[in-house]
Amino acid sequence: MPLKQVGSAITTLGKGHGSATSLSPTESGVLTPLSLTKKATAVARMLEVNNPHQLDKNLISSLESLTGYPVIEDSIVRYKPHGAEIQVRGYQIQCDTEEQCNKAIEVVQASLEPMPIDDIKGQLVILSTLVVKPSGESSGDMSVRISAISNQLVEFPADIVNTAIQNVSRETTFWPAYAEFYKHIGWKLTKRIKLLEALTAKKLAFLQQKQ
DSSP states (O other), rough: OOOOOOOHHTTTTTSGGGGGTTTTTTTTTTTTOOOOOHHHHHHHHHHHOOOHHHHHHHHHHHHHHHHSSOOOOEEEEEEETTTEEEEEEEEEEOOHHHHHHHHHHHHHHTTBBBOOOOHHHHHHHHHHSSSSSTTTTTHHHHHHHHHHHHHHTTSSSSHHHHHHHHHHHHHHSSOOOOOHHTTTTTGGGGHHHHHHHHHHHHHHHHHHHTT
16 A cells, blocks of 8 residues: 555656656745645645545536636446446646636645644544443543544545545444545545646646746
8 A cells, every 4th residue: 555645646647748857846946835735725725625626627617617618537337246446547627828827726736635634633632432441441542543543544535535534434334544544535535636747747838838
């Protein structure tokens, strides 16, 4: 199970796109960190909706309104024993200007903003009161577990983590391993990461035109 998640995915998006291949998106000017105010606003909006599927739909609609073009999804359907599964391979996004591309990137970055780690710890403390704790474990041991899991969950978008904790609280009787959270997280990241990859490629193209 990979422990490098959203952050590591973002910092490797620049690979394979021409002359900027040796630079991360931030170093090459593709990604600019959001301000603290924008981060807080993004998290508040995600937690208000608290539905990753709906937020993905809202994100696509926002990008289409911003660019004036439809966002085209490249996906395939795989049939498995439990039913059909749609796998997103990428997106086609049209941007007429670099400024438009920058705004679109910021919108997607906002959708990847994590919940503050103290808030995650608070939710896990509540969860600890709802499940059976490991036999013989002290409050100090539980604190270490909560900190360790929080340090992993803080890598992911706020809404996805929030719903993952809610799902785990409904499904588990005993204190869960990190894997129990991650199974509700990993596959939900795909669309947002693929959108950011597509826009990063567009921004790199604009930067290369200036060279």
